[in-house]
Amino acid sequence: MNKxxxxxxxxxxxxxxxxxxxxxVGSTEQQxxxxxxxxxxxxxxxxxxxxxxxxxxxxxxxxAVK
Numbered sequence: 001m002n003k004x005x006x007x008x009x010x011x012x013x014x015x016x017x018x019x020x021x022x023x024x025v026g027s028t029e030q031q032x033x034x035x036x037x038x039x040x041x042x043x044x045x046x047x048x049x050x051x052x053x054x055x056x057x058x059x060x061x062x063x064a065v066k
Contacts, residue, residue: 004048
């Protein structure tokens with residue numbers, strides 16, 4: 001797991017909390033900010049997933065060459 005995956009997951013969770021808090025207090029603005037944060041978090045996590053896949057592929061090729 002890399003830093004982008006961890007940070008992205010944290011943003012996604014924070015966004016869910018913010019969206020829920022917005023619903024509790026009836027704030028559409030906070031709900032939307034929470035959804036935005038979730039989208040950012042999911043995108044960051046996906047970028048981290050891709051980085052990890054690339055690194056895994058590099059390691060496989062490196063080990064195959066040895």
